[in-house]
Amino acid sequence: MRYGLRAKSADDLLDMYTRTRHDGFGAEVKRRIMLGTYALSSGYYDAYYGRAQRVRTKIAEDFTSAFAAVDFILTPTAPTVAFNLGEKTSDPLAMYLNDYCTVPMSLAGIPAISIPCGLSEGLPVGLQIAGAAFSENRLLNIAHALEGALAFDGSAARV
Numbered sequence: 001m002r003y004g005l006r007a008k009s010a011d012d013l014l015d016m017y018t019r020t021r022h023d024g025f026g027a028e029v030k031r032r033i034m035l036g037t038y039a040l041s042s043g044y045y046d047a048y049y050g051r052a053q054r055v056r057t058k059i060a061e062d063f064t065s066a067f068a069a070v071d072f073i074l075t076p077t078a079p080t081v082a083f084n085l086g087e088k089t090s091d092p093l094a095m096y097l098n099d100y101c102t103v104p105m106s107l108a109g110i111p112a113i114s115i116p117c118g119l120s121e122g123l124p125v126g127l128q129i130a131g132a133a134f135s136e137n138r139l140l141n142i143a144h145a146l147e148g149a150l151a152f153d154g155s156a157a158r159v
Contacts, residue, residue: 060108067132077114077126
């Protein structure tokens, strides 16, 4: 552990790992780790992981087909505007639903970036831009150009 949080008062390496994960991971991260561990446990591997891998392949194939016709795909980053800090922590399903728009890109293994694109109800709205595999440089260029054109920072729109 060279970067980020590191527990200081540990007796040995295992204790340092355990304390760091306890102190550094929030309830939502721990919940997702436990769900992933459960899905990969013996007896559930074929039922969950094998099926998930087949679905993941289909999603990647769909994106490959789409990128044969277009350079980028633009979507909302989340199905709702930003929520207040801590507002949905007691409702794991609401937290998972906020990942709805970003999960397909991660599953397909394609690059995507989220940029601010305005306000709704006084809260920020995110715009997600996804590109074909290995298009990171082009993706960063288009994100930079869109961010400038949208002028979300309060300055006048740039042409």
